[in-house]
Amino acid sequence: MADPTSTPSDRSTAYTNSIGRRSFIRAAGASAALGLFAGCSGDGGGGGENPDGGGGISETVTIGHLAPLNNPLGVGSKRSAEMAVAEINDDGGIADQTVELVTKDTRASPSEARTVAGELVRQEEVDAIVGTFSSEVTQSIMDLVSEFNTPFLVTGSAAPSTITEFVASDYERYKNTFRVGPVNSHFQAEVISQYASHLSDRHGWNTFAVVADDAEWTTVFRNRLVDLLKEADLDVPMVNGLATDTTSFGSVLDDVDAAGADAMFRFFAHINGGPMAARWAQGEYKFGIEGVHVASMLPAYYQLTEGAAAYETTTQSGAAGVTDITSKTVPFTEAYMEAYGDADDPPSKPMYMGFVTYDAIHVFKNAAERAGTVDQENNLDTIVDALLQTDFTGVAGQIQFYGADETYAHDLREERDSDGIITNYPLTQWREGGSLECVYPEGLQTAEHAAPPWMG
Numbered sequence: 001m002a003d004p005t006s007t008p009s010d011r012s013t014a015y016t017n018s019i020g021r022r023s024f025i026r027a028a029g030a031s032a033a034l035g036l037f038a039g040c041s042g043d044g045g046g047g048g049e050n051p052d053g054g055g056g057i058s059e060t061v062t063i064g065h066l067a068p069l070n071n072p073l074g075v076g077s078k079r080s081a082e083m084a085v086a087e088i089n090d091d092g093g094i095a096d097q098t099v100e101l102v103t104k105d106t107r108a109s110p111s112e113a114r115t116v117a118g119e120l121v122r123q124e125e126v127d128a129i130v131g132t133f134s135s136e137v138t139q140s141i142m143d144l145v146s147e148f149n150t151p152f153l154v155t156g157s158a159a160p161s162t163i164t165e166f167v168a169s170d171y172e173r174y175k176n177t178f179r180v181g182p183v184n185s186h187f188q189a190e191v192i193s194q195y196a197s198h199l200s201d202r203h204g205w206n207t208f209a210v211v212a213d214d215a216e217w218t219t220v221f222r223n224r225l226v227d228l229l230k231e232a233d234l235d236v237p238m239v240n241g242l243a244t245d246t247t248s249f250g251s252v253l254d255d256v257d258a259a260g261a262d263a264m265f266r267f268f269a270h271i272n273g274g275p276m277a278a279r280w281a282q283g284e285y286k287f288g289i290e291g292v293h294v295a296s297m298l299p300a301y302y303q304l305t306e307g308a309a310a311y312e313t314t315t316q317s318g319a320a321g322v323t324d325i326t327s328k329t330v331p332f333t334e335a336y337m338e339a340y341g342d343a344d345d346p347p348s349k350p351m352y353m354g355f356v357t358y359d360a361i362h363v364f365k366n367a368a369e370r371a372g373t374v375d376q377e378n379n380l381d382t383i384v385d386a387l388l389q390t391d392f393t394g395v396a397g398q399i400q401f402y403g404a405d406e407t408y409a410h411d412l413r414e415e416r417d418s419d420g421i422i423t424n425y426p427l428t429q430w431r432e433g434g435s436l437e438c439v440y441p442e443g444l445q446t447a448e449h450a451a452p453p454w455m456g
Contacts, residue, residue, distance in 0.1 A: 061097045062127050063126060064102050064124060066137075071108065073133060074133060075345060079336065081101055083335065109137070120150075121144065129152050129153070134270070139161070142162075149376040154178065159217040167411075171409060181352075182356065185221065196208055200234060204262075205262035249276035257286065264290065282308070286454070299349045307432070313439065319426040320351075322446055333395075421443075429450065
């Protein structure tokens with residue numbers, strides 16, 4: 001896909017579209033004014049000189065943002081970050097300090113991510129970093145950002161190992177890292193198993209094939225999910241991992257069909273499954289296509305597949321803004337669409353990473369104001385403690401983190417309803433004509449899940 005942005009790096013202090021610095025979603029309650037906000041950016045974390053001779057008060061707080069800008073998902077994250085910063089500045093900044101955003105393009109490459117993350121912490125002297133899409137990219141910069149004590153709020157990648165093999169296993173070294181979303185793939189697998197039981201109840205589907213990216217984040221789906229499905233008395237006749245550069249899907253579809261599956265759970269973040277959907281619809285295969293597919297989150301996906309996407313589903317944080325996950329979800333989506341719905345470059349909606357990045361910047365603001373500092377060099381523990389106190393109503397859901405002594409230390413807590421159903425990783429389904437509906441969980445539904453008509 002062509003790069004929809006003009007430059008790989010962008011410094012932004014305001015949201016400059018036609019709706020300008022208008023506030024979209026006001027946080028409940030005004031932040032308490034802080035008399036001292038030490039160590040803001042521009043002084044290496046230690047503080048520059050102020051007119052009164054005191055140390056550490058600067059005029060700006062600088063937030064770095066990392067995303068693959070050759071991917072609409074990364075562009076949506078950048079735009080959402082700009083909206084969050086503009087809203088915060090419109091409301092007085094962080095403790096009366098102006099917030100500046102610096103975006104760098106990771107190009108979905110671990111080596112490039114290390115380079116640009118180095119620029120953020122060394123040259124830009126950022127006070128926090130938000131973003132990263134793939135788990136491989138996220139993990140590639142964790143040593144670097146921990147060396148600089150930079151708070152790192154992950155907003156795109158889902159591998160549990162980011163937490164279990166880094167934060168939880170060497171807490172003092174990696175305590176600067178938190179995942180704001182999505183829920184990690186351990187919980188994503190549970191969501192899918194619960195959803196499978198829902199499909200069984202609704203359609204009588206009891207046999208599921210599992211096909212996934214051969215990537216770090218999908219390991220759980222080829223292990224825990226299979227066990228969970230079997231525990232629910234559902235059959236799993238096929239489990240297959242595909243190279244991330246796979247472009248031919250005929251044999252995969254035929255294998256799923258031969259296995260007698262009622263549905264295929266596919267987990268694609270790197271693979272573009274659009275050609276698979278086209279072949280599936282054209283061949284009227286007698287199974288549904290469910291699971292996770294990042295490409296199908298693109299607002300233009302239905303048109304790009306010429307309608308073949310109808311009846312395909314995907315999980316996605318924020319549910320594409322089609323349902324009231326919180327009171328903020330739809331207003332934020334509408335504000336984004338007002339600004340970018342007619343833009344030449346996709347996406348016309350935030351996509352899942354945009355929802356999470358927007359929330360992450362607000363989470364950092366609130367934590368910084370509770371801590372009374374962004375001086376991570378001297379006060380990282382104070383900032384970490386403030387982040388651990390987070391209980392924030394965001395556009396993608398309620399945000400709380402697991403504690404330092406828990407298995408998933410600093411990871412996003414899953415939300416559950418009274419029946420134990422995880423609610424902060426909803427599923428959407430494309431419908432004929434190009435509408436998008438939230439079909440699971442039931443408390444967020446805008447429509448019931450529909451089976452392809454050719455399945456009878």
